[in-house]
Amino acid sequence: MPASSADSLKDDDGYLKHRQLKRGAAGWILLAGLGVAYVISGDFAGWNLGLAQGGWGGLLIAFVLMGIMYGCMVFGLAELSSTLPTAGAGYGFARRALGPLGGFATGMAVLIEYAVAPAAIAIFIGGYVEALGLFGLTNSWPVYLVTYAIFVGIHLRGVGEALKLIFGITAVAVVALFAVVVGLIPHFDAANLFDIVPNGSPASSAFLPMGISGIVGALVYGIWFFLAVEGVPLAAEETADPKKDMPRGIIAAMAILVVFGALMLVLVPGAAGSTAMSTSNNPLPEALRLAYGGNTFLADFVNYAGLAGLVASFFSIIYAYSRQMFALSRAGYLPKWLSLTGKRHTPYLALIVPGTIGFTLAAATGNGALLINIAVFGATVSYVLLNLSHIVLRIKEPDLQRGYRTPGGIWTTSVALVLALVAVVATFVVDVFAATITAAIFGAALLYYWFYSRHHIVAGAPEEEFAHLAAAEAELQH
Template sequence: MTTPREPSTLRAELLRRKPIRPPSSGSGPDELRRTIGTFQLAAFGIGATVGTGIFFVLSSAVPDAGPAVVLSFVLAGVAAGLSALCYAEMASAVPVSGSTYSYAYATLGEVVAMGVAACLLLEYGVSAAAVAVGWSGYLNEALVNITGIELPQAILAAPWDDDPGVVNLPAVVLVGLCMVLLIRGASESARLNAIMVAIKLAVLAMFVVIAFTAFDADNFADFAPFGTAGVATAAGVIFFSFIGLDAVSTAGDEVRDPQRTMPRALLIALAVVITFYVLVAVSAVGTQPWQDFEGQSEAGLSQILNNVTGSTVWGTVLAVGAVISIFSVTLVVLYGQTRILFAMGRDGMLPPVFSRVSPRTRTPVQNTVIVCAVVALLAAFVPLDHLVDLVSIGTLTAFIVVSVGVIVLRRREPDLPRGFTVPGYPVVPVLSVLVCGYILISLHWITWLVFAAWVALFLLLYALYGRRHSALARENA
């Protein structure tokens, strides 16, 4: 007969923390290779963010807030900015892969880290699928404008979409291409992503310039038709597009000089993202009444350019640019998902298959195949509208945990070397928690219900597997 476990021992297991160690060299056979510099890492953040939302989120956000959607972008940007400062400090203090999961493990304990992992895996997996779904709309728009060929609806939409199809085949193809790139190596993926980011920013700059030629201030007359509640609701939807800031922190094991590189890349990405988002939002709303955004296709920015210029040429250029650049969003988000799972596998929270590194490519090949297979299925059969809020709730929860982690680590280990410290401490992390919390409470109750069920399922996985196979448990045995 086994002796019942003492409550204090169980509590100690659940709250055990992973020691903070210096960064690895990246030269070991089971380690990821350090090849990514500041510019490429900043491009990761920009690549995963600009495009994730701005190319197609306006059709969802503007009907919620009206022209005040501009304030929704600012609100989401303030929350992201406060959180980015906290991320920058945590990334410099805990310079490893795994993002918020690793930060929570080092500051708040094992069971909290697993709850955060549930948020991250939901955030990254759903985001990759959602972006792949949006990519299909731009691909079809580009094909129609260039060749006159329109893809059949049967292969453009999920069975449960508003305009149902059978399977979203272009989304599956996109995920497959990203899988091949990620298996080849992180440095190759980073170089290609940097090129796609340059294309993306050039295309959005073109949109802003052309849209401002048709700017009409009267479109802002009924500025906030749904009041502050509408602004907050739209901000919750828009926050879906700030996932890229978190993606920067998933690359800790593959970045050169991570304690300096990661904070710099985060802040560069933040500045570029907020600037482009606000410019695109202001110029887009200025071109047409806010009511026209509702029901607009997922290639909405292309439609706006077609309406402004009376020609399909510029809309086609933007659609082609979106096809190329949204590729980078999917690539980086899938990369982030695999690196979070890699960290969890290395910690014993998941089976070892997730932490195995190919001796030839120095990438987690099996991990990547599993992730891309799941995301491809999600993109193929689940419509975009049912995905966006789940990404927002996962992102906001992760941001809150990082902000709390900064406070905890400052109190627990004040002398820990940090390449960056949050200015205005403790006001900034407290404000970050409050702003993110305000956006969280505006999300629909169904989103909360699905989210709670997912976290509960993940904690059950921890109880059945992670708690017993934890690397820390083996070390302390």
């Protein structure tokens, strides 16, 4: 990195003092809850649209491939987060492995994912509110505004309060998923999985009604079962013992998500039919109603709990975007005023600014599917860079002290890297418009870095100090 005016800001008794998070607010159980909360809305809606892309067989293969990708990546992230425990997470890992440009690119890809995903979820929350007839509201901007105001406001109160409330809301959603499992098992019929008529394309069959191309189309929806679990390491600076808690938390979260994802994928279309579920905006309660021949208390309970699942993901991803923006801003990659923290040690501007952008996107587009596809593109780009970071860091710094070591080493994250590259391509296949928009935003951010922020990096930020220490140690060894 070239010398810059900001390199002298090691810590001038004021800069980092006003950019402090609350230490020790979360143990591994809260971290596991946070990981599940990020993702759990994907079990309630969204994944089922992959049935229309590839049929049940295509979505099953997509689920397995993306489950392998996330599983391998999570093992890599468990190692990286125990080794470099900072709020920058993905940016910090890539900064150490790939340099400042790689760090910024990774951080921005993650930030795009986390800033846009809540906007999509706000639209889905509005849909649930309208479907349930709550308060006579429609799926429109007042719902989005209230949703953002309430949950950004709770985060402003403090991280401990926010994480505990996230955990509680997530517990309600998990109970609902258990209820779905119990309610649908007696009505499962394997024939229902294959009731989509083959379209006659090459290799099409009852198992793959859209043929091989259907698998590619379903990959994005396979991602929805796990999207955002990689955000757990963003809580590193607020964790009691990150070297132990981070690996336990993120691996436990992934294990829970695999189990629930598999159960929903098998039981929901297995009870109600893949054809009926392929177009549903509310698949779990609709499956229960179809299975039982009408409305039931269980279906109504799952309907309300589905709203809790959406809220859990919305609430937790707000936490994620604020920590990623905080870290990038604290290090000077984004405007430094965005990383200021208040008396409760919450990054209030990093909570409010992306929240305002997200609300504007939701109100302006009203298109949840478009926004989710934008978020997925940002996510898949970050996955390529995160897995590459693990591989490079293992090769460059084999003797680096690690709190946890990935089983299989770089072979594990190499599998995830290949699958992440396939997922990037799949996002263009499914929605070229959304992928192009995201690529343009990403390109504009890289131009901002090249012409401005790389000359104003704060050397005293934790992620930068990790990288500078590594460079100094390398010089001493030579």
